[in-house]
Amino acid sequence: MDRRTFLKSASTGAAGVAAAAAVGSGLAAPALAQGRQQWTMVTSWPRNLPGPGVAANLLAERITALSGGRLEVKVSAAGELVPGRGVFDAVSEGTAQLYHSVPAYWGSKSIGFLLFGSQPFGLTAIEQSGWMNHGGGQALYDELYARFNIKPFLCGNSGAQFFGWFRNEINSLDDLRGLRFRTTGLNSEVLSRLGMAVQAMGGAEMFQALQSGTLDAGEFIGPWSDSALGFYQVAKNYYYPCIGEPSSAEECGINMDAFNGLPDDLKQAVQLACQSLYDQVLTEYNTNNAKALPMLVKEHGVQVKKLPDDVVRAIGSETGKVVSELRDNQDELVKRIVESFLAYRALTAEYMTYSDGGFYQARAMDYDFPS
Numbered sequence: 155m156d157r158r159t160f161l162k163s164a165s166t167g168a169a170g171v172a173a174a175a176a177v178g179s180g181l182a183a184p185a186l187a188q189g190r191q192q193w194t195m196v197t198s199w200p201r202n203l204p205g206p207g208v209a210a211n212l213l214a215e216r217i218t219a220l221s222g223g224r225l226e227v228k229v230s231a232a233g234e235l236v237p238g239r240g241v242f243d244a245v246s247e248g249t250a251q252l253y254h255s256v257p258a259y260w261g262s263k264s265i266g267f268l269l270f271g272s273q274p275f276g277l278t279a280i281e282q283s284g285w286m287n288h289g290g291g292q293a294l295y296d297e298l299y300a301r302f303n304i305k306p307f308l309c310g311n312s313g314a315q316f317f318g319w320f321r322n323e324i325n326s327l328d329d330l331r332g333l334r335f336r337t338t339g340l341n342s343e344v345l346s347r348l349g350m351a352v353q354a355m356g357g358a359e360m361f362q363a364l365q366s367g368t369l370d371a372g373e374f375i376g377p378w379s380d381s382a383l384g385f386y387q388v389a390k391n392y393y394y395p396c397i398g399e400p401s402s403a404e405e406c407g408i409n410m411d412a413f414n415g416l417p418d419d420l421k422q423a424v425q426l427a428c429q430s431l432y433d434q435v436l437t438e439y440n441t442n443n444a445k446a447l448p449m450l451v452k453e454h455g456v457q458v459k460k461l462p463d464d465v466v467r468a469i470g471s472e473t474g475k476v477v478s479e480l481r482d483n484q485d486e487l488v489k490r491i492v493e494s495f496l497a498y499r500a501l502t503a504e505y506m507t508y509s510d511g512g513f514y515q516a517r518a519m520d521y522d523f524p525s
Contacts, residue, residue: 192226193251193412198238198259200358201231204442205379209310209404209435210254216427225420227252238356245409246302252408254309258339258399265480266298266488268340269495270308272315272399274473276495279311279401279436281502289498294491305413307428310404310435313443314396317461318373319364319380319389324461327468336360336372341398344472357383364388373398376439377446386454393459397469404435 232238257271
C-alpha cells in the first residue's frame with residue numbers, strides 16, 4: 155500500500171465526530187463500515203522476523219480479536235510505508251495510528267526514553283514489568299511520550315540479550331578499544347566511553363556490515379532472531395553475560411488523537427492486548443532462544459564465550475558513571491525517571507540475588523537429576 159492509498163483508507167477515530175477530529179488533527183480520515191475501523195501499524199522490523207516481527211503480528215491480531223473486529227489492525231513492516239527508525243515520527247505526526255518498536259531507538263529525542271527499554275546492568279524483564287506496573291514507571295512513561303503526542307504501552311520483552319557477535323576473541327578491555335560495534339540505547343554511550351566505535355543500524359544492515367568488514371562486532375537480539383539473520387556466518391564468537399541489555403522491552407506507541415478518539419471499551423482492548431502479550435512474547439523468546447543456541451553451536455560452529463571478569467567490571471563501572479550523570483540532566487522529567495528507575499532497581503536487586511539468583515546457582519550444581 156502506498157502513502158496516498160493509505161491516507162485514503164486508514165481509520166483513526168470512531169464514527170462521525172471522531173472522523174472530524176481526526177481531520178482536524180492531521181490524521182487521515184477513517185474508512186468506516188458499520189462502525190468498524192482499520193488502523194495501520196508500522197514496525198521497525200522486517201516482515202515476520204522471528205522475535206519482534208512475529209510479536210508485531212501477534213499484537214495486531216490480539217487488538218483485532220479483543221475489539222471483536224471493530225478495530226482491525228494491519229501491519230506494515232519496516233520500509234513498506236516508513237523506514238524502521240521512522241515509525242515514532244510517523245505515529246507522532248499521524249501518518250500511521252500505531253507502531254511496534256523499542257524505546258532504545260528514541261534516545262536522540264530524549265535520553266529518558268532509554269530507561270524504559272533496556273539499561274546496561276539494569277532491570278530484568280520481570281523487574282521492568284514490575285517497575286511499570288508497581289513502581290510508578292507507567293505514569294512517567296506516559297508523561298514523557300505525551301510530549302510527542304503518543305500513548306505508550308509495553309507489549310513484550312526479549313529477555314536477556316547476549317553481549318554480542320565478535321569476529322575475534324576478547325581477552326581484555328584493550329581488545330574492545332577501536333572495535334566497530336553495532337548496539338543501541340544507553341549501551342552505546344557506555345561502550346563509546348570505553349573506546350568502541352559504536353554504530354546504530356538494523357539487523358539486516360548489521361549482517362551486511364559484518365560481512366563486508368565495515369563492522370567488527372555487534373549485538374542485535376538473541377540466538378533465535380540472530381540465527382534467522384545469519385550473524386553466525388560472519389562472526390563465530392558469541393559473548394555473554396547479558397550485561398548490555400539484561401532485558402529489552404518492546405512497545406506499542408499509539409497516536410494520542412487516535413487513542414483518545416476510541417470509546418472506552420476499545421481503549422481497554424488495546425491496553426489489555428499489550429499487557430497480555432508481555433509474558434507471551436517473553437516466554438516465546440526464552441523458549442526459542444534455548445532451542446536456537448545449541449543449534450548454533452552444534453550445526454554452525456559458534457563458540458559461546460564468557461567476557462573476562464575485568465571487562466565486565468569495567469563496563470559496570472562506566473555504566474554507573476553514565477547513569478549518575480543522568481541524575482544531573484536539565485530536564486526535570488528525566489531526573490524523575492532516573493530516580494524512579496534507580497529506586498526500583500535498588501528495591502529488587504538484593505531480593506532477586508537471594509530468590510532467582512540463588513536458585514539458578516543451586517540448579518546449576520552437580521547432582522543427580524533426570525534430563
